[in-house]
Amino acid sequence: MAYGNLETLYRQVIMDHYKNPRNKGLKGDDSFYTVHIKKPTCGDDLTIQIKVEDGRITEIYQDGVGCSISMSSASVMSETVKGMKIEDVLKIIDNYVHMVKGEPFDENLDMGDAIVYQGVSQFPQRFKCATIAWNALSKAIEKYLNSPYHKDEE
Template sequence: MSFNNLDTLYRQVIMDHYKNPRNRGTVDGDSLTVDMNNPTCGDRIQLQLQIEDGKVVEAKFEGEGCSISMSSASMMTQAIKGKTIDEALTMSKTFSEMMLGEDIDMDEDLGDILSLQGVSKFPARIKCATLAWKAMEKGVKE
């Protein structure tokens, strides 16, 4: 697949998550809630995590912002469900490395998250992409 076709596919995946967000809403019952925003561009997110026995059993978000921040939140909530806290934090570390343009372990199944790899070329947008991830890190570390 050529680079242009891959770039187009990645844009389509990002827009699909933006227009049809997964896990948008609130968690029923007890949950860990983290509010974060990106004052640079106005993105804001409220992330709710339900954690049982060290595992993320539910992850939902509410918020508003650009297509990058909202699709990243959608992808992140999908990716961390069913993962242990340590696995979720490792995934977050890998995502941060990818956003910084570093080589990442391609053996780790990042799924749709890989479509955000091109964001690393636009430093001003990295905070948009990492907002939900930083919220998750903050929540599980408290």
């Protein structure tokens, strides 16, 4: 596929997730690990919720306001990691961050539609937009790993 066609496809994926976000809406349930991040400099404001059972993210929800990059990335992230083991999710988060920074990353690691954000590396000012959801997910996983419930599963 020609570069222009690939760029168009990536743009379509981003706009589809922005206009039709997946896993949108929060649950009023204490069994979820919840993280809220707000970037006052740009207006991105996002909350991520995860439910973890047997070391897997069984449910994930996101809700917020922001630019097309931040909101579509939250939607893509939620679809990418749902059902995955925590250790695999952490690998994907690390790989994704390296990719959007323009650093070497494992191209063989299946990141689903998250690969469409590879072009963000050409626009450093959009890095925070592309990673806000992934940072929130990382913090939610950290909450889980530090919780007494996680200790009971070990």
